[in-house]
Amino acid sequence: MKRRFGRTTPLALASAFALGALVSLDVGCGAPPRGVDWNGKRLAVVDMHLHPGDWDHVPEDTRKFLASRFPFPIGLDAEAAAKGSLLPESILGEIDDAGIWGAGLFAIYAPRTVGIASNELVAEDLTFAPDRFFGLASLRVDRWTTDRDAELDRLKSTLSRPGFVGIKVAHAHQHFRMDDPAFFPIYEISASLGKPLYLHTGTSPFPGTSQEPAYTDPAYLETAIQQFSGAKFILGHLGYDFEEKRHAGLDTCIRLAKTYSNVFLEPSALGSASSDPTGANLKEAMRRMREAGITDRILYGSDGPQSPGFVKGYLERTVTAMKETGYTEQEAADVLARNFARVFGVTIPAEAAE
């Protein structure tokens, strides 16, 4: 009996060990844990830059452009592919898959370039996950001389709705100069209501974009940044040149962030596989911002959902870039979620990273 027991014990132990190993494997079943792993500790993540939308409100040239970027044969029915990925349930699925707790959903009114994702659409999408989705409202500026007051009123009204935490504008896509005082009332609303402003900076691959410096170079924002010190300016994409796939406004962005306490930086999209195939540009941006001592001003964003897996992939690329450029756990935690919480006045629950 003793001998038989002696024979079976190693077998039982091996079986138990194998079962344990199997259970510990991530075999893709069930929801992944929240947060990202940073040397054994999980850090909460908020992706502040995601686009819901409606394919019917994308202009024809841009639909063609987007269809051409999908792999064959997905591009043959780009509408079905895009519709699927722009739905709130899809966005929630993408962030869940990436371990991301919260997401900023952008409204946009750019009928000449990327199209329209209305405030109403975003408001509706926010109800899908009211604790985890945060809305950034926008406004039309293409008939500014005639519709300015009505648009500003609409923006104020939207910002008073539950879930809207900030404003999104894109001078290059919406065709208005960054330094034109006629549009400064937008920044005034941001300051008076305490709703931070997200601004696209840099060029854009979308057809119809105003690529001239006054619409893309963050240096043109300096007057407004000075004048509206109560408004928080989040400079999206770090002034990246998406046409040439190189840094163009990074120096300016870092200078503005170091000079003005109301400037924040967001490195979305520039590090994607298509915009930065080697990953060198994202790494350089993360390194230089850290060396400049402004990690408390970086807010993480991806510019997804784009395609299935993009949101997760971009987070992985960003975390890798931070690890390779010497970010501490504290700095990484700030970039991934805590800066967002501080800037937008959002509380991040403990379950965001477990």
Place this chain on the structure above:
Amino acid sequence: MSRARLVFAGALVFALAGCINEETRLYEIELDGQVAVPSGAPSAGAVHLEFHVARTFGEGELAHPLGVFETRTVASVGPVRETVLYPLDEGDGLVVYGWLDRDGDGVHCAPGQTEEPAGLVEVASFPAHALSFSLTLSAPCVGPESLYP
């Protein structure tokens, strides 16, 4: 029937048969213009011109004012004669926007640099193959969006 007509007829048959990949229709316009600055204002420098569709077609909310289709640079203010090809399927109306490159850097009002005047005019009598316009550059550092509609 002339050769050109035959080609046109052939193209039409092809198009109707659904065999053409893409069709672009352009409308040639010879523009005779006068570009000026208010009297007494500095006038030295090249003038950068943008030719816009005044109203761009689009379904519902996607319709919008302006839409650049050609750009030119002329040596100075004064008389201008340009031939442009107007995209008939993109919109209607014709707008000319221009700005004076006073400091010669090719950039309109770079931060901290010289203030440079701009102007915009909607060309009357469009569509026609020969049109004239008069453009005064008097608004400093603004894009076409601040001047139209």
Place this chain on the structure above:
Amino acid sequence: MSMQRAVMLGAVSATIFGVSEVAAAEPRAPFPEHATLDAVGGSPAKGAYVLSAQGGWPFSFLRAQVGLSDRITLQSELESAVGRRYRPMLGIGVRLADAEHVRLTGEFLAGWLFQRSEEVRRGPNGELRFRLAIPVRRFVPYLVIGTRHAFLPDLLTIERASGTETSWSVRHEWTPWATLGLGFAISRGIGLDLGINYGWVGAPETIALPGVHLGLHFGGER
């Protein structure tokens, strides 16, 4: 499970197992020339024909081949990609090599491309491809390598004061193609095949996903 589905499943299982038993019991080359070999290896002999229907993602095909001589085949083909891109084609096949365990066919087809998507694509289309089949008893592993070229004519019309001027320009779409598959002869006249396809539409600027198809082939003598 409904009665109907159970009966269908039973029938399919019986067919597969039955076929396996028959295959095991048969001589090494039960029928040297059969529809499946003609379908996947190309170039049926004079007087023979084969009809193929291959359904899959993203490509599906309908193909008919008729042997005009022992070497030359007339064939027509309709290809569809997810119901949005069609290529009706007509062409000839030439038997380049034929032995007990090898058949090599060269095929040239020409036709028209119709693509209905955000970007409409229409234009003449041609393809040169080679089929290599290695028949072993009822099985026919095969490989197809091809190069496809579509020419997309764009029309430019300029209305001038002096009259309307039209001009054409042509864009080129290149699609390198490869299929790797396995055919199986159920009988001399009926067979199946399963294959993976890679059609790199718009190469080299694009990304394309691989696909898979399942085919049914039916053939005989005229």
